[in-house]
Amino acid sequence: MGLSRRAYAAHRKERGLVGGTDAAVRKAIASGRIDVEPDGTIDPAKADAQWAAATDRNKVRTPESIEKGVEKARATIEADEKKPITQAQVQAVEEGSAVAENMEPQGTGGLSMAKAAAADKAYSAQLKKLRLDKEKGKLIDRKLATQQVYDLARKFRDSWMQLPARKAALMAADLGCDAHAMEQALDTMIRDHLAEMGEITIDLSQPEV
Template identity: 45%
Template sequence: MGMSRRQYAAHRGVSHTAVGKAISSGRISLEADGSIDPVTADRQWDAQTDPAKQRGAHARALGTATAAGTARASAATRPVPRAAIESVGETLREAGADPDPGAGGEVSFLRARMANEVLKAQTAKVKLARMKGELVDRARTTTMVFDLARRERDAWQNWPARVAANMAADLGVDAHRMEQVLDNYLRQHLADLAEVKIDLR
């Protein structure tokens, strides 16, 4: 025979309504007679509840154990898709933490939460940099650079026709031939410049 809801609440150090919510949400299970087995219920409660949201004396003991090491976290793992594990590992690696997942391709709640907090901090950092004007929109910048380069190219392509007659008069050569020579060499030069690749990463 197990404990009643009120007895288990006193054992756990929480209110009887918290126990009722845990039962109705499926975080802890009842025995066949409707009572609560404290050992099984404690294990289920710890495994299925965010450590940051636990209350009572039992939660303080769990917090102490978690602070001393992550032994409880390894017991509270659930299998997750490989892509999610790799994403958590990549985020933790970028933050300088150990990205190694748990045994059997599992990620503990604490590791997933740490990755989530790192992502939130990175997002806040990017938003702050954008608000300060330290970041620019990549697509807009690429478009502006492309437009500037096109205007520059067009101006240079029109240059031989504008200056060929004056240069030919200064040098005493045929104006039409001068324009052809300038245009030919200028197009070769612009083709060489077009080979330059811009990488805005």
């Protein structure tokens, strides 16, 4: 009597062999890669030999081969990003982007193969255009821009709030009035003005043409 499918999967997993799951063993049986005994169990030695004989070792992906593949893909992407953009590429991107912007929304019937291919090409062109605009300095980081505007507004507010304490005495001396009263008047006026300025909102979305 041999092993059950689950036990055979555990057997392969313990030995570091591919097919160490119940689903993989079921698939191997269904595809004829390994045979089961008349009683429905699996002879581990026999099945291991059948599995090894039926497996194309060149297609077995080990952790090392996967890691090498990832590294190769990463190197290819980095090399591609460093390549200079040619005038022909710029023109192709601009043409593809124009196609994408002029494409009409599709109905519930879906896209034809030709239109789907055109949409995919146009979408790729838009992505390339974004990369091109970024390299040309035409694009900015929305989050960074919002934060910088906020920081600038806060510095602007703090500077004005400090003005009465710094300038009231000098202004009072020039005008011949009470310094404390001058500071209070300036403080009230500046606070009211800043409250009005605080109602201004900033919209970073692209305006419609």
